[in-house]
Amino acid sequence: MLSRLRTSLPIRPCVSACRWAHTKDKGKPLMLNPRTNKGMAFSLQERQILGIQGLLPPKVETQDIQALRFQNNLKKMSDPLQKYIYLMGIQERNERLFYRVLMEDIEELMPIVYTPTVGLACTQYGHIFRRPKGLFISILDRGHVRSILDNWPETNVAAVVVTDGERILGLGDLGVFGMGIPVGKLCLYTACAGIRPERCLPVVIDVGTDNESLLRDPFYMGLYQKRDRTQAYEDLLDEFMEAVVDKYGQDTLIQFEDFGNHNAFRLMRKYKEKYCTFNDDIQGTAAVALAGLLAAQRAIGKPITEHRVLFLGAGEAALGIANLIVMAMMEKGLTQAEARDKIWMFDKHGLLVKGRPQETDGNQEAFVHDSPGTVNNFLDAVNTLQPTAIIGVSGAGRLFTHDVIKAMGTLNERPIIFALSNPTTKAECTAEDAYTLTNGRCLFASGSPFDAVTLNDRVYIPGQGNNAYIFPGVALAVILSGVRHISDTVFLEAAKTLAEQVSDNELQEGRLYPPLSEIREVSLQMAVKVVEYVYANGMAFRYPEPADKDTFVRATVWDTNYESYLPDIYEWEGVDFNPKKD
Incomplete structure (x- = not known):
């Protein structure tokens, strides 16, 4: 067997028979480990060397064929939960193939995983x-x-x-x-x-x-x-x-x-100055929502400082978004008090106003205002406060009623309607209702995906305010630059970066976010911007500082190509063998 291998493989003479035996003992664990398994993509030579020949069908497949098999099987499934189980099964067996399949159809599969x-x-x-x-x-x-x-x-x-x-x-x-x-x-x-x-x-x-x-x-x-x-x-x-x-x-x-709401802010405050930590429900949601508002202001031609925002919901998501909007308004010249005066909240007990019977917690105090008059429901709040934007983060379902949406369309030429609650059944309204009841004039975003809407021979593509536009890129930047404590200004920077990546043509289509199909590039550009920001503001602890931040970030990106880790496998197993060398 060894003589046959020596004639068929580019093996260096220093590899001994005893080391082949050692490697063959370790071959099967490589197949069972999703991090190293390649399935039928193990070559004939690898199967012989690792002692797994016969443990796989004789055909040697490319990753392309493997991906095609799984993609075809997914297309036969209609039930989302069945697709989830199938995808997670791939991840449990072959990690690189899982990410290959996910990344090639990210727009379709992200709502599954x-x-x-x-x-x-x-x-x-x-x-x-x-x-x-x-x-x-x-x-x-x-x-x-x-x-x-x-x-x-x-x-x-x-x-x-x-x-x-x-x-x-x-x-x-x-x-x-x-x-x-x-x-x-x-x-x-x-x-x-x-x-x-x-x-x-x-x-x-x-x-x-x-x-x-x-x-x-x-x-x-x-x-x-x-x-x-x-x-x-x-x-x-x-x-x-x-x-x-x-x-x-x-x-x-x-x-x-x-x-839970009662723990989220408390724990964030407790740990943010001691550890490298953030709360995605507060800060990630805030950044993606603010990015949508910044993109909307480009479409409307109205600066964020001139908007009045009414929230449906007053929990961690609403407060996180509100506080980041205040930061964005202050950056444009408003005082903190002036910015807070432009933000109102409506929860299950009604409008957050002074003197109402229900208590407000300390996190809400900044957005408790004098009563504007009698407000019995959310529609009353819209008609009384006349907001330019309503943001739903209540998790209570279809509370942006037809009357609420129509009122927003009457009050504003281009109303901003964000139904951000997840999952889809909890969204405050559908994209179809938002576009139809405003005759296509609204700027709409949701937390979960909605299909495109055709109205008056025009196709509107609703924006999905998905935190995935924010947290992967921010995380990559934080990891690479050695940040010890994550400031809220990092999320403000991330929001601005995301809004800048929406093209004028995409705004014309109704989008407030880039297509999900481009999210890898969006995340890398965000990571570059955040790396530049943290180094410029003394938040980074990994030195020397890279001169070319774009090259620095992109050089770290993990890929799904099997060959990219083959040499490492042989090093792990103590074999002096590299299939890329002669």
Whole structure:
């Protein structure tokens, strides 16, 4: 066998028979590891060397054929959850092929691996569970969090996405079923920004759930207890944050995701000056919404300082967006008080005004105003305040009624209507209603995707205010530049960068964001801009500072080509063999 290999392969004489035997012992694990598996793309020579000949069908396939097979199978499926399960199955077997398939049809498949289908997958997580994809840390693990991190097989983690599952999208408390969210977010770290998947760690913190149906579900996978809201919760999170930086370094990015409103702002304030962290529901949502408003002002020709914004919802998303709008207005010359006066909020109790019976929390105080008069419902609020923009982040469904949309069309030549709640069923209105009831004059964006709308022989392409336009590019920049603390100004810079990437032709089509098909390039350009910004403002800690930021960023991007990691496999297995060398 060895003599036959020597005549058929470009093997250097120093490779000994004993080293071939060692490699053959390690061949099968390479097939079973999704990070190194190539399926039928292992060449004949590799199969012989690694001892896996006969463990695969004899045909040697290209990645092109493998991708085509999966793409054809996906086209036969109509059920989004079935597509999600199938895609996640690819990820569990062959990581590079998964990202190849995802990236080649990102506009079609992002709604499957991310919103809105990921929400459905989370509700069914225990029922469709096949293989764990992250770390599960429960409140029973206090005192042992570092040892649990040590169990994670990758040692060079750069980014962690963590949730406690209390407020998954607009679906509420899903406990450990919320693991689908950090897994989905980190898929987009790689697909959109080229961050290596082995450097990403999804985590769910299990402190119980208040969801009674889950506590009765035999397929629920977490602790069967009510949420622990005692000091033990605080201690567990503190231990987790300390363990992450102790193991992976001070500049490890920790993204908070889908924490409850009462915890989200508190934890962000608690940790933002101690760790490299951000909350995507607050800061990422804020940046993508502001980017939509900045793009809208180009279409209307009206500066952001002249807009009046009315929010439906007054939780973490609304407050995050509002605070970033205030920053953008102040940058254009308004005082903080003047900017805040232009922003109003309406929640389940009504308009946020002084003296109302229901209490407001400290995070809302900046946007509590004197009462403008009698306001009984959201339509009254629109007619009384006459906003130029309404932004829905309530998670309560179709509350931008036909009358509300018509009122916005009457009050404004080009009304701005953002229905940002996820998933699709929770959106405040549909794209069709928004365009039809304003006779195509509105500037519309949603959190989940809607199909194009044809009206009066014109096709309108609704913008999707998807956080995926923001967090992958920001994360890449933060990781590459060694940022220790992420300022809100970073998200302001990201919002401006995203708005600049919308072309005039795309604005004419009704878009307020670039096509999702271009999101890889959008993310890389954003990363370049943010890297330039953090170095210029003394936030970066990785030196020497790269002279050419664009080349620096693009040189790090991970790709899906099998050959790009072949030499590494042989080095891992102790074999002095490189198929690219003679």
